Amino acid sequence: MHSEKQKHDFEPKIIAFVCTWCTYAGADLAGTSRMQYPANVRVLKFPCTGRIDPVFILKAFQQGADGVLVSGCHPGDCHYIAGNFHARRRFAAFRKLLEFVGVDLERLQFSWVSAAEGGKWVEVVSDLTEKVRNMGPMTEFKELALEEQWSGAINTAELKEAYNEI
Amino acid sequence: MSRIGVFICHCGENISRTVDVERVAAQVAKLPGVAFSTDYKYMCSDPGQNLLKKTIQEQKLSHIVVAACSPRMHEKTFRKAVEAAGLNPFLCEMANIREHCSWVHEDKQEATLKAIEIVGMMVERVKKNRVLPTITVPVTKRALIIGGGIAGIQAALDIADCGHEVILVEREPSIGGHMAQLSETFPTLDCSQCIMTPKMVDVINHPKIKLYSYSEIELVEGYIGNFQVTIRRKARSVIEDKCTGCGVCMEKCPVKKIPNKFDCNLGMRPAIYVPFPQAVPNTPVIDRENCIKFKTGKCGLCQKVCGPGAVDYEQEDTLIVEAVGAIVVATGFDLYNITEKPKGSPIKGYGEFGHGKIPDVIDGMTFERLASASGPTGGKILRPSDGKEPKQIVFIQCIGSRAREKGISYCSKVCCMYTAKHTMLYHHKVHDGQAYVFFMDARTPGKSYDEFWRRSIEEEEAVYIRGMVSRLYQKGDKIVVMGSDIAVGVQVEIEADMVVLATAVQPQKGAELLAQKLGISYDKYNFYSEAHAKLRPVECATAGIYLAGACQGPKDIPETVSQASAAAAKVMTLLSKDKLEREPIVARVKESTCVGCFACKKVCAYGAVEEKEIRDRQGNLIKVVAYVNPGVCGGCGTCQATCPSKSVELDGYTDEQIVAMIEAL
Numbered sequence: 001m002h003s004e005k006q007k008h009d010f011e012p013k014i015i016a017f018v019c020t021w022c023t024y025a026g027a028d029l030a031g032t033s034r035m036q037y038p039a040n041v042r043v044l045k046f047p048c049t050g051r052i053d054p055v056f057i058l059k060a061f062q063q064g065a066d067g068v069l070v071s072g073c074h075p076g077d078c079h080y081i082a083g084n085f086h087a088r089r090r091f092a093a094f095r096k097l098l099e100f101v102g103v104d105l106e107r108l109q110f111s112w113v114s115a116a117e118g119g120k121w122v123e124v125v126s127d128l129t130e131k132v133r134n135m136g137p138m139t140e141f142k143e144l145a146l147e148e149q150w151s152g153a154i155n156t157a158e159l160k161e162a163y164n165e166i
Numbered sequence: 167m168s169r170i171g172v173f174i175c176h177c178g179e180n181i182s183r184t185v186d187v188e189r190v191a192a193q194v195a196k197l198p199g200v201a202f203s204t205d206y207k208y209m210c211s212d213p214g215q216n217l218l219k220k221t222i223q224e225q226k227l228s229h230i231v232v233a234a235c236s237p238r239m240h241e242k243t244f245r246k247a248v249e250a251a252g253l254n255p256f257l258c259e260m261a262n263i264r265e266h267c268s269w270v271h272e273d274k275q276e277a278t279l280k281a282i283e284i285v286g287m288m289v290e291r292v293k294k295n296r297v298l299p300t301i302t303v304p305v306t307k308r309a310l311i312i313g314g315g316i317a318g319i320q321a322a323l324d325i326a327d328c329g330h331e332v333i334l335v336e337r338e339p340s341i342g343g344h345m346a347q348l349s350e351t352f353p354t355l356d357c358s359q360c361i362m363t364p365k366m367v368d369v370i371n372h373p374k375i376k377l378y379s380y381s382e383i384e385l386v387e388g389y390i391g392n393f394q395v396t397i398r399r400k401a402r403s404v405i406e407d408k409c410t411g412c413g414v415c416m417e418k419c420p421v422k423k424i425p426n427k428f429d430c431n432l433g434m435r436p437a438i439y440v441p442f443p444q445a446v447p448n449t450p451v452i453d454r455e456n457c458i459k460f461k462t463g464k465c466g467l468c469q470k471v472c473g474p475g476a477v478d479y480e481q482e483d484t485l486i487v488e489a490v491g492a493i494v495v496a497t498g499f500d501l502y503n504i505t506e507k508p509k510g511s512p513i514k515g516y517g518e519f520g521h522g523k524i525p526d527v528i529d530g531m532t533f534e535r536l537a538s539a540s541g542p543t544g545g546k547i548l549r550p551s552d553g554k555e556p557k558q559i560v561f562i563q564c565i566g567s568r569a570r571e572k573g574i575s576y577c578s579k580v581c582c583m584y585t586a587k588h589t590m591l592y593h594h595k596v597h598d599g600q601a602y603v604f605f606m607d608a609r610t611p612g613k614s615y616d617e618f619w620r621r622s623i624e625e626e627e628a629v630y631i632r633g634m635v636s637r638l639y640q641k642g643d644k645i646v647v648m649g650s651d652i653a654v655g656v657q658v659e660i661e662a663d664m665v666v667l668a669t670a671v672q673p674q675k676g677a678e679l680l681a682q683k684l685g686i687s688y689d690k691y692n693f694y695s696e697a698h699a700k701l702r703p704v705e706c707a708t709a710g711i712y713l714a715g716a717c718q719g720p721k722d723i724p725e726t727v728s729q730a731s732a733a734a735a736k737v738m739t740l741l742s743k744d745k746l747e748r749e750p751i752v753a754r755v756k757e758s759t760c761v762g763c764f765a766c767k768k769v770c771a772y773g774a775v776e777e778k779e780i781r782d783r784q785g786n787l788i789k790v791v792a793y794v795n796p797g798v799c800g801g802c803g804t805c806q807a808t809c810p811s812k813s814v815e816l817d818g819y820t821d822e823q824i825v826a827m828i829e830a831l
Contacts, residue, residue: 015831020238021687021707028236031265039276042283043266044827045237047751050769051803051819059828079685079708080802081771090807115707116689122270 012066012132014041019049022073022114029118037122038129050083054094061141067107067132074112107132168293169201171227173218175209175234177264184268184277193282197289201225209234215247222251229292233261233285256298261288290830294823298750301796305391306491307741312383315343316723317496317715317730319365324734326374330741333488335397336379340445341366343498349538351723352587353618359540366446379447384485386683390710391491391746401481403452408476411448415468424456430532432550433542438468492710492737497677499716501531502566502670513573519667520638524645525551527665530584537591547595549664555596556663560647561585561603562635566670574670579720581668582609586619589628601628602660604635604649631658671720686711694718704733712736751801751818753794760791760813766805774798
């Protein structure tokens with residue numbers, strides 16, 4: 001159980017958007033069962049996957065997430081009757097869009113983890129962390145953010161000079 | 167400017183063992199807006215809560231973050247404390263640094279950094295929290311009980327005795343459930359019928375209980391205090407109000423040889439039948455699959471002989487809607503049919519025991535029917551194959567249970583005790599017979615249980631062999647049982663006349679479908695999940711729904727009855743109130759930007775979105791916008807993620823709050 005921890009050159013940042021009834025409770029169960037998994041994941045709780053706006057996923061990537069996990073109740077088990085079905089449809093379309101703009105879809109994972117599946121939560125988080133770790137940092141959005149910064153703020157010598165001349 | 171207070175809990179050592187709580191407190195103190203931060207051994211304890219209240223007042227705190235366990239555990243506790251200190255409870259958030267951090271990581275450095283980030287995230291979130299008003303809703307003072315076994319009956323009687331109306335729904339033609347099938351019960355050897363049937367009669371005679379037998383739950387809508395339940399009353403083909411229960415129809419029915427499920431298919435029944443003579447209600451039902459009238463259109467004998475004219479071949483299923491405030495789920499169990507290997511299930515079946523092929527290999531419930539005085543043999547232990555009395559009988563325990571490799575890892579809890587009971591019943595009825603039991607462990611915790619088990623060995627001469635059986639096969643009219651005795655380390659071969667398998671207890675078939683209708687969660691075996699294993703063992707995570715009996719996990723009768731009474735007490739607490747406070751996590755429409763596309767209305771699973779007309783002072787219609795009825799809104803937020811103009815917001819989960827959290831990372 002106390003295996004020697006491997007050191008990695010790169011530790012990815014994973015953001016998980018989960019529903020409170022199934023996956024959040026599943027992650028709680030992993031905790032009460034004292035299961036171990038990589039510390040890379042940060043969990044954001046939503047009432048339902050139906051509440052998760054695709055914009056949040058973009059925002060997460062933009063803020064430097066290397067991987068995003070969206071997880072809720074199994075189809076048919078939604079606490080809110082059908083929220084997860086709406087989420088599923090929404091993300092099916094959203095994935096196409098992400099693919100079109102050139103985001104590697106391997107960085108974004110959808111899964112169903114029920115309140116009783118502590119083990120599955122550990123598996124999903126560990127697998128995604130490992131996968132993203134091997135893929136390396138997500139740079140696309142960061143470069144874009146840098147570009148925005150360059151054009152918008154006066155923080156380079158050239159720009160300062162240009163502004164002073166005006 | 168917000169003055170945020172952050173309180174970090176050690177949870178004894180549960181958090182502080184892997185998270186450096188002092189460092190977390192020092193780090194978050196530097197965050198903008200944080201006015202106070204501290205750590206404390208047990209935040210949820212009385213001194214911990216007092217510290218919270220005192221500090222709020224002394225430091226004039228505006229928002230609170232408690233970094234401790236899961237909000238599913240103590241969010242209510244801390245919000246209540248915050249409210250007592252004069253703040254709106256929804257200005258308090260919990261950062262989960264136990265279940266999601268200290269318990270799942272070993273590296274102190276890593277866990278501490280993660281904890282700092284989690285707390286930081288919640289600090290940013292809480293800044294955007296708004297004061298939310300509590301919403302009060304009325305309570306319908308009636309309860310629905312699903313399942314008419316001992317659990318459902320006990321809960322129904324308790325609630326009804328308290329003066330509330332109860333709707334009891336049972337799928338089968340009669341209430342009674344599995345307990346009505348049992349012969350005698352451990353550890354007292356009370357006759358099951360003698361203690362069960364009076365309770366069944368109490369149910370039917372109770373002025374506050376409305377019994378829908380032969381009925382199923384079709385649809386459940388609403389929320390705590392205000393459920394609308396649609397019940398399908400299956401066509402009985404007999405009008406309950408007219409039938410006197412005289413039984414002439416059953417005598418005259420020409421189809422007589424239909425295996426009776428109640429007797430585990432050992433006895434026979436006619437096509438118009440009551441499952442057993444003490445059935446409640448004592449109203450027959452026509453089994454349309456086997457009735458000549460329904461198959462060929464001829465016969466009609468039962469209608470002709472029925473004095474009161476109760477037989478009605480034209481009857482159809484009817485749907486009834488009942489309003490209730492609370493629901494108790496008591497759907498019970500089923501025995502594992504080891505010959506089945508359900509598709510897509512990890513359960514693998516047990517071909518090696520010949521169940522279903524060798525007629526004298528039976529399960530525990532079938533033995534109950536053989537031993538029951540009201541059973542098909544009148545209480546004589548006789549082999550199903552030739553009706554002879556078995557002189558050597560082998561009981562095998564843990565069939566299916568505690569067998570991870572076969573798909574079920576749990577202990578079925580009742581089999582050790584009922585097998586001990588079976589050996590006694592056998593010994594009482596077949597004096598010159600010998601009972602053998604193959605067992606892994608004898609698990610007999612419970613009042614007078616171990617004494618009972620010892621008695622089966624010491625006084626009733628059962629031979630217990632520690633070890634499992636590898637194979638069974640038929641040899642002439644004997645069944646050869648090959649097993650091992652691991653205590654002695656030898657192979658054992660017994661030529662038995664009959665073999666009884668203690669097969670695993672499973673939830674009822676289709677348990678998951680009912681759970682989906684109710685919106686409650688269940689585990690991988692389809693047992694229903696309680697809200698908290700220790701502190702909320704009879705409540706579902708879904709408010710207003712409670713659990714009783716074996717639908718939640720294997721249980722014996724005393725435990726089932728206790729849980730049923732506990733669930734009833736919970737229901738009575740709920741129904742004692744006229745109004746109920748509900749969480750104000752509901753969607754709200756910003757009318758100024760709503761364009762009235764009603765995409766929200768289409769996705770709303772609750773039908774909470776209405777159309778609202780906006781008119782000027784002259785009464786001219788300006789536009790139609792969406793309006794969310796806060797009493798009906800479930801609070802899922804699907805509308806918000808769908809709205810193209812971002813005009814609907816779910817309180818407590820606004821875009822602002824979520825983006826603040828993402829940006830904190």
